[in-house]
Amino acid sequence: MRTNWLRSFARALLAVGLLAPVAAPSTAVAAPYDANLVLNPSFENVDGGGNAADWSGAVDTYAYSQSYTGAAPAGAGDRYWFGGAGIADEVSSISASQSPIDLSANAAEINAGRVRYDLSAFFSSYRTQGDYAVVSATFRDAGNASLGQASVGSEAFVAGLPVVDNGVYIDARGWASDATSGLVPAGTNSVLLEIVGTKTAGGAVVDGYTDSIDFQVHLNPIPEPSALALAAIGGLGLAAWRFRKRR
Numbered sequence: 001m002r003t004n005w006l007r008s009f010a011r012a013l014l015a016v017g018l019l020a021p022v023a024a025p026s027t028a029v030a031a032p033y034d035a036n037l038v039l040n041p042s043f044e045n046v047d048g049g050g051n052a053a054d055w056s057g058a059v060d061t062y063a064y065s066q067s068y069t070g071a072a073p074a075g076a077g078d079r080y081w082f083g084g085a086g087i088a089d090e091v092s093s094i095s096a097s098q099s100p101i102d103l104s105a106n107a108a109e110i111n112a113g114r115v116r117y118d119l120s121a122f123f124s125s126y127r128t129q130g131d132y133a134v135v136s137a138t139f140r141d142a143g144n145a146s147l148g149q150a151s152v153g154s155e156a157f158v159a160g161l162p163v164v165d166n167g168v169y170i171d172a173r174g175w176a177s178d179a180t181s182g183l184v185p186a187g188t189n190s191v192l193l194e195i196v197g198t199k200t201a202g203g204a205v206v207d208g209y210t211d212s213i214d215f216q217v218h219l220n221p222i223p224e225p226s227a228l229a230l231a232a233i234g235g236l237g238l239a240a241w242r243f244r245k246r247r
């Protein structure tokens with residue numbers, strides 16, 4: 001009888017999730033919450049030719065000291081991504097990406113709808129040419145199929161940036177940040193970050209100036225689990241006491 005009672009009590013605890021079976025250990029390390037997950041996000045880590053580390057594809061950077069833009073945003077360092085030179089004189093795009101951010105070990109929280117993201121980046125352009133960049137984060141399932149995409153920057157965003165006199169050009173573009181946020185889709189296993197720079201006709205350089213890319217995931221709180229657990233234990237204890245008292 002005592003064994004039966006213990007078994008019932010254990011079953012009740014399982015039902016409220018207090019004795020959840022231990023999951024098999026995963027080899028992947030959970031991505032940290034509340035931290036920028038972008039590698040070389042400010043393009044400060046470059047080789048002697050100004051090519052950004054940790055990015056693949058178009059990796060050319062410019063220095064703020066070249067005075068192609070308005071003043072550098074606070075904390076933006078010395079360099080920024082621009083796209084690339086030697087492009088045919090027509091509307092065309094060029095891109096850079098980095099190794100996908102592994103969120104496989106964050107799956108339980110993601111699938112419970114508890115993980116949200118923040119994506120932001122600073123943008124500018126070469127004078128009033130109209131070249132621009134878009135930074136996107138594509139949420140992918142375990143088979144690398146897209147579950148959705150978030151993006152910042154656009155042709156309209158860059159066209160709306162202030163035109164300033166920087167001492168070299170009277171029509172230099174200023175810098176500003178664009179940001180978006182949302183819920184990480186259920187089933188997300190990894191996030192692919194990409195910059196696509198687009199040049200307008202005229203000139204041979206893609207001037208989709210981009211800097212200080214920030215992509216973070218945050219964990220939403222759930223209702224006090226300890227309070228719920230205590231209430232459940234209290235309820236079960238009272239039931240057990242009543243049961244024993246009746247015997």
Ligand SMILES: [Ca+2]
Pocket residue numbers: 042043044076077078079080211212
């Ligand atoms: Ca920078």
Ligand SMILES: [Ca+2]
Pocket residue numbers: 126129131199200202203204205206207
């Ligand atoms: Ca250009």
